[in-house]
Amino acid sequence: MVVKACLFDIFGTICDWRSGVSAVAQQVFAARGLQVDAKAFALAWRAQYQPGMERVRAGRRPYVALEELHLENLRRVLAEQNLDLPDEDQVRLNNAWSNLPCWQGAPAALAELRKTHLIAPCSNGSIAMILGIARRNGMHWDFIGGAPLARAYKPLPTVYTQSVAAFGLAPEEVMMIAAHNDDLCAARAAGLRTGFFPRPTEYGSGQDTDLAAEDAWDIVATDLSDLVDQLTG
Structure with missing residues (x-):
């Protein structure tokens, strides 16, 4: 079966969340005269990401957009680190x-792939977040799938299958396509094809996860451009 469309993870795969978040954190903390390691803060905030979504996945609370979870997680980390920021700084x-930079070369690679394939994000980010990132980086999607479409969070199967259904295609x-093996494992279980390439500095120089493919994915590439070449060549 020929691959006709591609779904993409966004945070970490297409966007460099660590650099983007830490840059804003550095500005906010410096303006308040606070001596905080902005990159460590970004990592601590990101560490609350999965636990926050798990409460929704497990049915312990209704679905809410990722911005709301992020803000709750931010306040949790601020409290843990005894940091007091006014509401405007938290916002x-x-x-x-919603304003993250893409990894170098990602928008160009996506534009090249879109010449031959339908493309869409399959992210846990909200529509507003994905649109903000797209506008900042000059990216164009055929539609926005993922969590806001399914009103659920990856890796629940419905997040993948509803995005596939929106294409009007078979799984x-x-x-x-993702730089995270667990994301691809869930997608394959839902019947999708899978494509992997690493982002070895997503979590910084000491990253020890997702440095290589951990299973026999349909495509394993060195980077996004290589993956596009393999799909379109």
Whole structure:
């Protein structure tokens, strides 16, 4: 079966969330005269990401957009680190996730792939977040899938299958592309094709996860451009 469309993870795969969030955090903390390691703060905030979504996935609370979870997680980390920021600074920090920079070369690679394939994000980010990132980086999607479409969070199967259904295609005609092995494992279980390439500095120089493919994915590439070449060559 020929792959006709591709779904993409966004945070970490297409966007460099660590650099984007830490840059805004550095500005906010410096303006308040606070001596805080902004990159460590970004990592601590990100560490609350999965626990926050798990409460929704497990049915312990209704679905809410990721911005709301991020803001709750931010306040949790601020309290843990005994940091007091006014509401306007918290909003500014939270908005950093909607204005993330892409990894170098990602928009150009996506534009090249879109010449031959349908493309869409399959992210846990909200529509507003994905649109903000797209506008900042000059990216164009055929539609926005993922969590806001399914009103659920990856890796629940419905997040993948509803995005596939929006294409009007069969799961085996759609490839999930991510720099995270667990994301691809869930996508394959839902019937999708899978494509992997690493982002070895997503979490910084000491990263020890997702440095290589951990299974026999349909495509394993060195980077996004290589993956596009393999799909379109």
